[in-house]
Amino acid sequence: MSRLGAIPIHVEPRPVEAAPAALSGTIGGGVAALLTEIAMLLERVAQGGEPQAIDVRSLPMSPDDRTQLVAALGSGEIEITLRADGESTIRETSVRGVWWTEYRDRHGTVVANFIEIAPVPQILVVETDELQRGAERLRAATRVPPPSREEQANA
Amino acid sequence: MPDRDREPTIGELLDRSGVSRRGFVKYCTAMASLLALPPLAGRAMAQQLRAAHRPSVIYLSFQECTGCLESLTRSFSPTLESLLFDVISLDYDDTLQAAAGKQAEQARDRAMKENYGKYIVVVDGSVPTNDGGVYSCAGGRSAVDVLTEAAKDAAAIICVGTCSAFGGIPHADPNPTGARAVSDIIGDKPIVNVSGCPPIPEVITGTLLQFVTTGQVPDLDAHGRPTVFFGNTIHDRCYRRPFYDQGKFAKTFDDEGARNGWCLYELGCKGPTTYNACATVKWNGGVSFPIESGHPCLGCAEPDFWDRGSFYSPLASARWGKAGEVSPTEAAEIAAGAVAVGAALGVGSVLLGRHRQKARIEGSEKQEDGDGSH
Secondary structure, three states, X not given: OOOHHHXXXXXXXXXXXXXXXXXXXXXXXXXXXXXXXXXXXXXXXXXXXXXXXEEHHHOOOOHHHHHHHHHHHOOOOOEEEEEOOOEEEEEEOOOOOEEEEEEEOOOOOEEEEEEEEOOOOHHHOOOHHHHHHHHHHHHHHHOOOOOOHHHHHHO | OOOHHHOOOHHHHHHHOOOOHHHHHHHHHHHHHHOOOOOOHHHHHHHHHHHOOOOEEEEEEOEOOOHHHHHHOOOEOOEHXXXXXXXXXXEEEOOOOXXXXXXXXXXXXXXXXXXXXXXXXXXXXXXXXXXXXXOOEEOOEEHHHHHHHHHHOOOEEEEEOHHHHHOOHHHOOOOOOOEEOHHHHOOOOOEEEEOOOOOOHHHHHHHHHHHHHHOOOXXXXXXXXXXXXXXXXXXXXXXXXXXXXXXXXXXXXXXXXXXXXXXXXXXXXXXXXXXXXXXXXXXXXXXXXXXXXXXXXXOOOOOOHHHOOOOOOOHHHHHHOOOOOOOHHHHHHHHHHOOOOOHHHHHHHHHHHHHHHHHHHHHHHHHHHHHOOO
């Protein structure tokens, strides 16, 4: 065995993320339907489709249903605080690509609450014109002002 | 002549006031949620709104109690101030504006002239027509006169509250002032009815925003109400609906059923025949709605709700009268109102509710007779 490549390597896949606790328990019909819908939307996004979202506030859910749903989705690695006209939070769930998004206004009232199915929450994506404006701003900050007449004369 | 199109766009105004793109997308997402649009439509909505100009709004108050305006000023999302500063230009509202007398009337005339064919008229209150309309006058002019003039060059009319939409309480029997709905007087303009006594504040602001965003009148139901807010009955979206389907009803306001949060149908709830967004949008920033507070729906978003019998009679009694048998046609009508799931049970509930309440009333009358109190 003279070459490194000759060493047989068996790559073991990382253990699949443990199924959220509630998934193994009894789930109400409404929550099960919602999880199925999220799975379907994830598949659609995985195949190159547009990001999707489900408006949680429009669903007639009992507090128990909501608790079940939150437990079923679990929590992930990322939590984002958005400070724009009030403090909002975006939390990754244990299912990659599924985000809990809760927008609050400046008084702390929840104004939107939805489950977003996307690689990255859409509100985080910076628009092209904003990138351009940012570049212009930095160039303006580093631009050396043209020499004055006196400086030109001395030179 | 000054023109709204030469003024800055909503986006330019937002940039000047330091509102970030994300802040505005967030705001529009909340709006999209309210309008039952997909949440991610907020991004497209933000782009569209940023490019638009603030429309001129003329708010006319006629035969009303100012409850609708009180409701509007308590809008959480969007707040009234954000609506006023960011999205619309409220050029006339005799209750909110600082100007009074001739200056106020001049402001209205100027807004109408400068925004010919583009302004929105919001009407709050019914229009009295008896005796030359003398029962509601401002600046020496009757409501009919002011409405007819303002509507002439408007892009659309939004009727806020059951009074302007259907005549409301002033129209209730015997209607001494000859109160009429705006749609009875104006027939050649798009009219959107945002009924309710008062309407949910977010439904008022949401309807205005929808109009500004799309520039079009939304889809309307048979009563001219936006289907996005008035597409379902309170009963369809009520969290107590499972109890109705199971036949579990509160029979008094303090019995076991009331304590357990069971259906309020037998206490006179008009949810099955009332179309509104109370059960989903709710009140006070989404805190609750009347049924959640233990009170039956009064049906205030429906025409003539004041004249439909007692608020506390089960729907069957209110619709069918106090005595007499139920005809098959009437039973079928109620069954249709009760929606497919549990419809058969619904008819049963109607009958049971009527009989139970009748028995209770007769029982209490006998007791009162026995007491000699009446």
